[in-house]
Amino acid sequence: EAGVAQSxxxxxxxxxxxxxxxxxxxSGHATLYWYQQILGQGPKLLIQFQNxxxxxxxxxxxxxFSAERLKGVDSTLKIQPAKxxxxxxxxxASRGTGxxxxxxxxxxxxxx
Amino acid sequence: DAKTTQPNSMESNExxxxxxxxxxxxxxxxxxxHWYRQLPSxxxxxxxxxxxxxxxxxxxxxxxxxxxxxxxxxxxRATLRDAAVYYCILPAWGPNAGGTSYGKLTFGQGxxxxxxx
Numbered sequence: 001e002a003g004v005a006q007s008x009x010x011x012x013x014x015x016x017x018x019x020x021x022x023x024x025x026x027s028g029h030a031t032l033y034w035y036q037q038i039l040g041q042g043p044k045l046l047i048q049f050q051n052x053x054x055x056x057x058x059x060x061x062x063x064x065f066s067a068e069r070l071k072g073v074d075s076t077l078k079i080q081p082a083k084x085x086x087x088x089x090x091x092x093a094s095r096g097t098g099x100x101x102x103x104x105x106x107x108x109x110x111x112x
Numbered sequence: 113d114a115k116t117t118q119p120n121s122m123e124s125n126e127x128x129x130x131x132x133x134x135x136x137x138x139x140x141x142x143x144x145x146h147w148y149r150q151l152p153s154x155x156x157x158x159x160x161x162x163x164x165x166x167x168x169x170x171x172x173x174x175x176x177x178x179x180x181x182x183x184x185x186x187x188x189r190a191t192l193r194d195a196a197v198y199y200c201i202l203p204a205w206g207p208n209a210g211g212t213s214y215g216k217l218t219f220g221q222g223x224x225x226x227x228x229x
Contacts, residue, residue, distance in 0.1 A: 041221070042197075042199060042219025042222055043217075045217070048216070056216070093156075100158035101156075104155050105153070106155055
């Protein structure tokens with residue numbers, strides 16, 4: 001079974017620029033998550049999708065972060081404009097019914 | 113959400129058993145206990161979960177105290193590849209948890225496991 005795919009693996013941008021991350025979940029997984037992991041901390045949930053609908057975005061900084069999951073498969077997470085404190089690893093995870101979450105290896109974002 | 117407490121770090125020698133403790137004194141009767149681990153430069157990986165009874169799988173064993181206020185993840189023979197951060201989590205429930213034992217994950221700091229050759 002192919003795992004959760006994320007790209008790019010690394011991204012370096014300057015503050016106030018925009019950036020987008022892409023996630024392709026495991027085939028058939030209806031639930032998709034985006035997490036932010038700051039160095040030295042555990043992952044923090046940003047947003048959860050069920051198919052193409054948002055079910056939890058309570059911790060998403062909506063003034064600068066946005067996410068979408070068109071057609072209930074792939075998802076993109078965007079930051080516009082980026083701040084220094086957004087430097088982190090952005091993890092995508094997906095889950096099928098009655099299964100644990102499967103994580104991708106993340107995108108490491110550095111803000112200069 | 114019920115909280116968990118884990119030691120910041122632990123060390124082990126290769127091929128020896130490792131017991132990783134987790135305290136969850138405010139656990140409710142319906143809270144499942146999940147363990148994930150995160151190897152360097154990778155995303156977290158599911159290890160095991162349980163409710164009341166001890167559980168075994170190919171990766172590890174989970175021993176749950178009778179009062180459920182603590183649990184222990186057991187790696188029977190540590191290898192260098194087991195060096196990782198181990199997270200003990202009590203998933204939170206909500207209308208979108210899917211009616212299963214797999215709810216919303218809130219990660220703490222976890223335990224950094226170092227394995228010496």
